[in-house]
Amino acid sequence: MCQRTLFGISLGLLCLYLVTGTNASSNLRLDPPRIVASFGSSISANCSTDVADYLIMGWEAPIGTSEKTGPKMVTWIVGNLTEWDMKPSCFINVRDQPLPEELPLSLTIYKIPDSVSISTVNHTGPMIEGRQYELQCDIQNVAPVGNVTMKWYKGDTQVGNTTFSESSKTPDNLLATLQISPSRDDDGAQYRCKAELDLGPEGPQPLPAVMSDPLNITVHYGPEISCYSGNFTAIRNEEFTPNCTVQGHPTPEITWYKEGVTVSFPKKMDINDAGQYILNASSYTHAIHPVEIQVLYAPFEIKELEKTTINQNYDGVLKCSSVSKPRPQYNWTYPPADNVKVENVDAVSLLHLDYITGHNTGNYTCTAYNHLGETSQSVQVEMGATQTSSASITTVNHSGPMIEGTQYELQCDVQYVAPVQHITVHWYKGTTRLNSQSFNLSQTGNKYQTNLFSTLRVFSNRTDNGAQYKCVAELTPKADGRHRISVTSEPLNITVHYKPVINIEKLPSVVPVFRGYQEVLVCEAEGYPAPTIIWTFKSHMVMGENYTIEEATNENVGLYTCTANNSVNTTIIVVKVILKEFPTSNVSISTVGHTGPMVEGRKYQLQCDIRVPTLRLLSVIWYKGGTQIANKSFTDSTKAAAVHLSTLQISPKTDDNGAEYICVAELELNWHVDEARSSLEMKSQILGITVRSGKRTTFWAIVGPSVGLAVVLILGYALKMKIG
Known part of the structure; x- marks a missing residue:
């Protein structure tokens, strides 16, 4: 439907204008070029031109009137702006121009919000310090949406800003949110939100704005527990109270727990009172704080020191331990000997017997003490039998089949009875020795250790599938090399993938x-x-x-x-x-329905027979002598070999006597004859023709067919009589 407010033009011409389209105008001017107005207000705009010879000029708009206000000016007048999404434009039809020109008016219609309100999303009552909350601002019935800016305030300080990208030009409801994490200092703070319409320099100043009512918030915090130390020390049988304070709003209630049982302080501490305590503070919520309380006490009875059997020519160890706070110190008494050494490690005392002899048998006493007291225990040491050593082989950081070409590390773990002066580890694959590694423990100071390991790196190969590896450890306990001990590991079978x-x-x-x-x-x-x-x-x-x-x-x-x-x-x-196969193909030329010499002036048909395999395109070229006289192309989509025919009509002259005809077939095949060629040219044999003059027929042409026949009959009869 054509809807334009026009000056001096019929509706039929207007519809023609709408159908033919518009051009951007360089002959029109708008005053003002942009209008910003509130919904329901009145507006007007002038459209003028410098063109004297025009057919029609007017305004296109759904509402309002177009009035001619000058010889080259029309004015659009709207008394009540009630259409939201309008695109008014001024148009002009200039004589001798095929298309009309059009200039749109930039029109922005706005409406301030009916209301702006602020609320808390999914929450009522006091807020908790440190938690996240979402404030929501609702804007009712505002336009245009894309020009709205939402500003957030805490007190008089702006704390947030939200813009909207919606393109709707009609009134709509908007919603914006603000994430807050209140602290105790925010208790009693007021939040507000304000909606502003920024319509550009042509819009009203100051910017239209609507502020919400304030939202008052209450912030709860705590309980907060602070202890002088996370670890406290108490003395056994003395009263003790942990030094801790609790703050919070509202004031929290304090309770102490140990292993879920309520505990009251001050408390007289015992050994079993040592451990972790939980301070629980409760108000609108609760907080807990663990503390560790240790109780100091004198050493209790000696442990791990028992009657021991030792082995001659090897090392032996006696172990003494006790429980106390602080850790105990130790003192030993034993039969005098030069091969005894005491070592204290992690609250345990170790007495080492190096190269045990008969002088090391007897009574051994261990005393554990600290500043709170001491305790002692004695044991009897006797001579016993010799212990054994062992070796085992494993793959380091790998299990399952090996992968060919990958390096793996085999490890031989040797467990032995100390002391050992020297160890040699031999590696074998099957019965073949691969490598040997020696360890001189007396020089490194490690002769008292009881285990070591040797490694071998191997590159797996498929020929190693099912191979067996083993290691043999030769141990020499004494420096003189006597009493050598040999231990062999179980074989390690490998699979190679x-x-x-x-x-x-x-x-x-x-x-x-x-x-x-x-x-x-x-x-x-x-x-x-x-x-x-x-x-x-x-x-x-x-x-x-x-x-x-x-x-x-x-x-x-x-x-x-x-x-x-x-x-x-x-x-x-x-x-x-x-x-790769070469096609079985041939080309031949012949005369259709005729043999022998040809007669000048008569028509004859030459035929080219082409027998070829499957092809895409066939071109047949006819030559007379060295001159091309005809060309014919056709396609064949069959997959089997076929015979293709091409014909040529000729009417020879006496000058053609002895002429030579050939036909050439150019084939574009469906396969490649070789790597670089997919076409083939094949020639027929030469067809030579003999042409006789056509004058011997002129007798018939002169006397006519009837007279000619009579003459022939008479001559034939005369010849017969003569012969007879």
């Missing part, structure tokens, strides 16, 4: 096939575990070593992919399958 290797002798990179024949592509792969073999060609997939091409055609030549895969890796080979 290796990636697939495709046999390229049976699968070359290029495989020629012959059209119409079967071809089997063979992909053999060696690997452990045995690989899975998959053939893929285009979207077709075949499992197994063989891919059979039942009948070689253009559609099944190309790139074939063999993929051999096992748990180690994947091997891929791409095979190019090509057609």
